[in-house]
Amino acid sequence: MRFLIVGDIVGKPGRKALKYYTISHPHSFDALIVNVENSAGGFGINKKVYEELKSMGVDVMTSGNHIWDKKEVMEFIDTEDLLRPANYPPNVPGKGYGVYEKNGIRFAVINLMGRIFLDPHLENPFLTFDRIFEEVSKQTSLVLVDFHAEATSEKYAFGLYADGRASLVFGTHTHVPTADHNVLKNGTGFVCDVGMSGCWHSAIGMKAEDVMRKFLTGLPQRYEVEEREDVVFNAILADIDEKSGKCLSIQRVQKYITKEELREL
DSSP states (O other): OEEEEEOOBOHHHHHHHHHHHHHHSTTSOSEEEEEOTTTTTTSSOOHHHHHHHHHTTOOEEEOOGGGGSSGGGGGTTTOTTBBOOTTSOTTSSSBSEEEEEETTEEEEEEEEEOTTTTOTTSOOHHHHHHHHHHHHTTTOSOEEEEEEOSOHHHHHHHHHHHBTTBSEEEEESSOOOOSOOEEOTTSOEEESOOOOBEESSSBTTBOHHHHHHHHHHOOOOOOOBOOOSOEEEEEEEEEEOTTTOOEEEEEEEEEEEOHHHHTTO
């Protein structure tokens, strides 16, 4: 089974990039998983954007620390195909994992968040994975993990920890794609960060002048999504054996999309 995994969608430019790729490559994947925590105005997700992404054929939406930025998310956070990190405390709304079916094949998606430089109060993501894996592995051998984290050391350590159990561990959050995609020793596909989909000439999707002002003055700044017409699409394609759950191959997808190409939508 071939999965298209799309990194953090940043605002309208990111949604345009996703739409362009799904339209121009309609039969290149079997299931589509997208990190949506920055999809609505760069911070969080709302119902309108959720419905827009569903119309593009997104099968599962993962997230991270920005999932709560739009208050209205509480109205639909319990939707089956929208995940928040599973290692939030048990009383937090929403689901951290699920088992899905596409073309008669079952697969599980687990959403976890790292603690280094993010939120030390979260439950241990390694131990949370152990608990969830024990449950979902009884239903399917295809287990995919979005590990939303800041530190590459934590991401890579988790990949090695899950090697041979998870089919695929893909990192999100930093918006910067890494070149370390590979199949680990025991058959788990891994990449530290898928990267963002959004405006290419920006500070990880935001207007550069706002971000530079923060670094120059140290004062709080209100960040806005950069919405120039040039966008970049970052993703990975992973082929996973349906019986063993082992990753057969993992490859990077990076497409620079011009304003002329976007006008063809």
